[in-house]
Amino acid sequence: MAADTSRSIKAVCVVHNETSTGVTSRVADVRRAIDAAGHPALLLVDTISSLGSIDYRHDEWGVDVTVAGSQKGLMLPPGLSFNAVSAKALDASRTAALPKSFWDWKPIIEANKNGFFPYTPATNLLYGLEESLRMLEAEGLPAVFARHARHAEATRAAVRAWGLEVLCADEREYSGSLTAVLMPEGHDADKVREIILERFDMSLGTGLGRLAGRVFRIGHLGHFNDLTLAGTLAGVQMGLQLAGTPIDPVGLNAALDVLRRG
Amino acid sequence: MAADTSRSIKAVCVVHNETSTGVTSRVADVRRAIDAAGHPALLLVDTISSLGSIDYRHDEWGVDVTVAGSQKGLMLPPGLSFNAVSAKALDASRTAALPKSFWDWKPIIEANKNGFFPYTPATNLLYGLEESLRMLEAEGLPAVFARHARHAEATRAAVRAWGLEVLCADEREYSGSLTAVLMPEGHDADKVREIILERFDMSLGTGLGRLAGRVFRIGHLGHFNDLTLAGTLAGVQMGLQLAGTPIDPVGLNAALDVLRRG
Amino acid sequence: MAADTSRSIKAVCVVHNETSTGVTSRVADVRRAIDAAGHPALLLVDTISSLGSIDYRHDEWGVDVTVAGSQKGLMLPPGLSFNAVSAKALDASRTAALPKSFWDWKPIIEANKNGFFPYTPATNLLYGLEESLRMLEAEGLPAVFARHARHAEATRAAVRAWGLEVLCADEREYSGSLTAVLMPEGHDADKVREIILERFDMSLGTGLGRLAGRVFRIGHLGHFNDLTLAGTLAGVQMGLQLAGTPIDPVGLNAALDVLRRG
Amino acid sequence: MAADTSRSIKAVCVVHNETSTGVTSRVADVRRAIDAAGHPALLLVDTISSLGSIDYRHDEWGVDVTVAGSQKGLMLPPGLSFNAVSAKALDASRTAALPKSFWDWKPIIEANKNGFFPYTPATNLLYGLEESLRMLEAEGLPAVFARHARHAEATRAAVRAWGLEVLCADEREYSGSLTAVLMPEGHDADKVREIILERFDMSLGTGLGRLAGRVFRIGHLGHFNDLTLAGTLAGVQMGLQLAGTPIDPVGLNAALDVLRRG
Numbered sequence A, B, C, D: 001m002a003a004d005t006s007r008s009i010k011a012v013c014v015v016h017n018e019t020s021t022g023v024t025s026r027v028a029d030v031r032r033a034i035d036a037a038g039h040p041a042l043l044l045v046d047t048i049s050s051l052g053s054i055d056y057r058h059d060e061w062g063v064d065v066t067v068a069g070s071q072k073g074l075m076l077p078p079g080l081s082f083n084a085v086s087a088k089a090l091d092a093s094r095t096a097a098l099p100k101s102f103w104d105w106k107p108i109i110e111a112n113k114n115g116f117f118p119y120t121p122a123t124n125l126l127y128g129l130e131e132s133l134r135m136l137e138a139e140g141l142p143a144v145f146a147r148h149a150r151h152a153e154a155t156r157a158a159v160r161a162w163g164l165e166v167l168c169a170d171e172r173e174y175s176g177s178l179t180a181v182l183m184p185e186g187h188d189a190d191k192v193r194e195i196i197l198e199r200f201d202m203s204l205g206t207g208l209g210r211l212a213g214r215v216f217r218i219g220h221l222g223h224f225n226d227l228t229l230a231g232t233l234a235g236v237q238m239g240l241q242l243a244g245t246p247i248d249p250v251g252l253n254a255a256l257d258v259l260r261r262g
Helices: A027-036 A087-095 A106-112 A123-139 A141-162 A189-200 A226-242 A251-261 B027-036 B087-095 B106-112 B123-139 B141-162 B189-200 B226-242 B251-261 C027-036 C087-095 C106-112 C123-139 C141-162 C189-200 C226-242 C251-261 D027-036 D087-095 D106-112 D123-139 D141-162 D189-200 D226-242 D251-261
Strands: A011-015 A042-046 A065-069 A081-085 A178-182 A215-219 B011-015 B042-046 B065-069 B081-085 B178-182 B215-219 C011-015 C042-046 C065-069 C081-085 C178-182 C215-219 D011-015 D042-046 D065-069 D081-085 D178-182 D215-219
Touching: A011 A027, A027 A042, A042 A087, A081 A087, A087 A106, A123 A141, A141 A178, A141 A226, A141 A251, A189 A215, A189 A226, A189 B226, A215 A226, A226 A251, A226 B189, A226 B226, A226 B251, A251 B226, A251 B251, B011 B027, B027 B042, B042 B087, B081 B087, B087 B106, B123 B141, B141 B178, B141 B226, B141 B251, B189 B215, B189 B226, B215 B226, B226 B251, C011 C027, C027 C042, C042 C087, C081 C087, C087 C106, C123 C141, C141 C178, C141 C226, C141 C251, C189 C215, C189 C226, C189 D226, C215 C226, C226 C251, C226 D189, C226 D226, C226 D251, C251 D226, C251 D251, D011 D027, D027 D042, D042 D087, D081 D087, D087 D106, D123 D141, D141 D178, D141 D226, D141 D251, D189 D215, D189 D226, D215 D226, D226 D251
Parallel strands: A011 A042, A042 A065, B011 B042, B042 B065, C011 C042, C042 C065, D011 D042, D042 D065
Antiparallel strands: A065 A081, A178 A215, B065 B081, B178 B215, C065 C081, C178 C215, D065 D081, D178 D215
C-alpha cells in the first residue's frame, strides 16, 4: 500500500473465510496495514462462509463493505445476500463513474427507509431469516462462535491423528467453518470424496485450482452439533480407509477427546 | 399349550421386537409350537417396533392378528396404527362375547370396502404413509432389513469392544431396531442417559421394571444411515466416559469396522 | 328425568352442535332440567364441531364430560381428541363396573400429572395445537365466536334470499359452525353437491339418514374469513342454478349485506 | 423504426403484460412491425406477470430475449428469474462493448451445460419449480390460459355492471392476469384499497404514476379458481360500497354469470 504513491488502488478486497482452503484472513490487521500506510483505499470483505459462524466486526474493524449470504452460518437456503456499507463506501459509490445497475445501493437504501424494496424480494427467505436470527440469539453469538471453534479444533485433532495435514499453516488463521485436508502424495482426494458420497451419502468439498485432487474439505458450520461432527468424521475416516489412504484410524477418537472436554 | 387340555387359553400374545430389552421373538417357532400341541389358540403379534425394520411375515408365519404403528419403521409421526387380521381371528371376533367398541373391527372393515372410515381418520398421516411406503419400496424391503441388521451388528460390536454386555443373550433373537446395553455393577444407566441428553442433545431409552438403572437402550431404526449410527455411538461412548464408566474407548472404531465392510 | 324414579338413567348425552343438521343444543337448559328433576344423571356433551367456534362453558354449565377433537374449530388435522371431566364423572368412572380399556381415564390422568402420556401421543399435533391456541387467543375467543355467528347469519340471509329454507327452525339453536339447507320438493341435494364438487372443487356436507338427498350443509368454521364465506356462497349459488333449482340469485348479495355491516 | 435510418435503436423493449395497467402488448405485431421496417433491432420482452398465465411464444413470435420470474404464473415465492435468449441476442451480447457482470449470460450458459451454476443457486425454489411445472402440465397450458382469460372476462363483467370502467380500452389487449379499474371522478382508489385491506384482509394493487389514486388493480393469476375469484370480487364490491363509491351492486352476480357458463 505504501508503494502505491499514486493511490491507484481504490479498494482492498479480502475474503474473511476462504472457502477453498479453510484459511481465515486477519481482517483487523489488514485494516491496520492500510491505515499505517496512510492509504485511503476502501476495505471490502467477503463473509459468505463466516457470518454467523466466526466472530466478525464490521464497524470495530473498520470495514467499508461487508458482503454476506443466507446459505451458510445463517442456516437458510440460498437466495438472500447482504451488504453492510460504511459512510465512506457510500460516498465513493455516489461519486464513482463506473457503470452500475444491479450493484447500485442507492435504490435499495431509499426504498428500505420505508420498509420497502426496489424490486420483489425473496419474501419467504425473510421469514426464514427472522427465525434463524432468533436461533442465533437464543444460543448467543459468543456460544455460536465457540461451538464452531471447538468443532474446528476437534476436526484438526482428527486430521493430525490420522497422520494427515491440515492445509492451513498458520494457527491464527484456522477456520471455524471448514477444514481443508491435504492428501499424502499419490493419493487422490477426489477418489476419497467419491467413495464417501457413494457409500455414506455425504458430500465433501473438492480442492479447487492448484489444489484439485490434493485436498478435500470438511464443512462444520451452521446447524451442527457434536454428534453431527462425530458422524461426519466417522464418514471421512471410513472413506479414507476404503480408498486405501494410509491413515492411523485413531482420528475420530482424537476428535472425541476434544469434544468430550466440552 | 399341550397342558391346556381344557383349551382355556384363547390366544398367545407375542411382541415381535421387545422394545424394553432389544430381544426379538421367533414368531414362526411360536406358531409351530402352538400347532404341534394341536391347540386352537390364536396368535397375536405386536410389531410396533419391528414393522418396516425387521423381516416379518403375517401370512407365511400363520399370525392371526398383527398390530403395528406409524411412528417407528414407517418413519412417520405417531398417530396411526394398523391391524392385519386372519379369517380365523375375524371369526373369533364375531362370536366373542367380550364387550368391545373402540377395538371392534367390524365398522372399519365395512367402511374400508368403499374407501371410507367409520370415524374421521388422521388424513395427513395417510399422505405421509403413502410417501414412507414409496421410500421403503424404493430402497427395497430386503435392503431395508439388511441395513437394520448391519447397524445392529455394528452396535453390538461397539458395546462388546467397550467391554460392556448386550442384554439379549440369544443371537437368534438380536433386534435390528434397538440394542439394550447392560451397565457394569455399581454404575447407573440413567446417569449416563442424563449426561448424554444434557451434553449431546441425544435421548436414549431407559431401562424398565427390573432393568431400571441397569440398562440403557440405543435405537437404530427407521430413517437412519451409517453416519447417523456413527454419531449416535460417538455420543454413547463419550457419555459413558463422562459418567466414569470403565470402558475401553475402542467401541466406536469396532462399529466402524463393521460399517466399512458394507 | 322426573319420570325416572328408579334412577335407571345414568347419563344424559347431548351433542352441542349437531353436525348433520346445523342445530345447537341449549346445554345450560339441559343441565337446569336435570337439576330441576333432582336427578343425579351425569351430563355428557359432544363439542366436536363447536369447540373454538361456538361459545361453550364446561364448568359454568355444569357439564360432567366434554368431548372434543382437533379437526374443526381448533383448525388442525384430525388426530387428537380431548375430554374435560368433572369430579363427579371421575367418581362415577372409578366405581363403574363397565369394562373399559381405551376409554379409561385413569392411566392418562396419572401420567399427565408428570407431563407424560400412558401411550405414544401424536406429538406433531401437540405442536400444532400450541399454535392454534395462540391464534385463537390472539383473535380473542369472544371475537372468534362473533365471527362464526356473523358468518352463520350471512349464510342464513343468503339461503332465505334464494327462497330456500334453513333446516334449523328455532333461532335459539342456530349453529355458528354450519348451516343445513333444505332443497325444494323434487330437487336432489346430492345432485347439487355433485355439480359443485365437479365444477368448483368445493365439497359440501351431505344429508344423513332421513335427510339424505333433501339437505346439503355449508360449513363455515375454523380458519375462515368474510371472503372465504363469500366464495363459498358464490359456489353454492352457481351450483344451485346449474342444477336447475328454482332460486332467486340475490342470495349472495344478501349475505354481503350482512358481512358489510361488520 | 423505419425513421431510424442510422440504426441507432439497438433493441425494442416490450412488457408483455403491463402490471400497472392490465394491458397486454401484441408482441407478434411488434415483431412484424420491426421486420416490415427491415430494422435489425432486437426484440426484448418482459413476461414477469404473464408467463404461465397468458399465452406466450418466444420462438414463434421471434422474440430475442424473454425475461420471466418465479413469483406470478409459476406460483412460487419470489427468488428465481429466467431468460430465454435467441442466437441473435447471444451474438449481440458477445460483441457488445457495454460493461456487464451480473447480467452477463456467458458464465451461466457455460456452467448450465454440465448442470451447474456459476454461483450458488436458490436450490429450494428449483424444487418448487419442478412441482409448479408439473401442476401446469397436469392442467395443460391451453386450459391454464383459458382459465385466466375466463377469470379476466368475469372480472370485466363485474366492473362494468358496477358502472365502473376497465382501464384497458382495446379488447385485443385485455390482460388475463390482472384488471385495472378506473374510479369515478372524485373518488379515491387508495381509500377503497385501504378499506378492503383493513376489513377483508385483501391487498389490491395501487395505481402508479399518473394513475395514482385513480385506479386499483385486481390480480387473478396463478393458483386461482372460480371461487377464489368470486371471493375476491365480493371483497371489492363490499369495499367500494363501504367507501361510498356510487356502484350498482350487481357486479358480483354479473361475474358469476360468466363463471357459471364454464
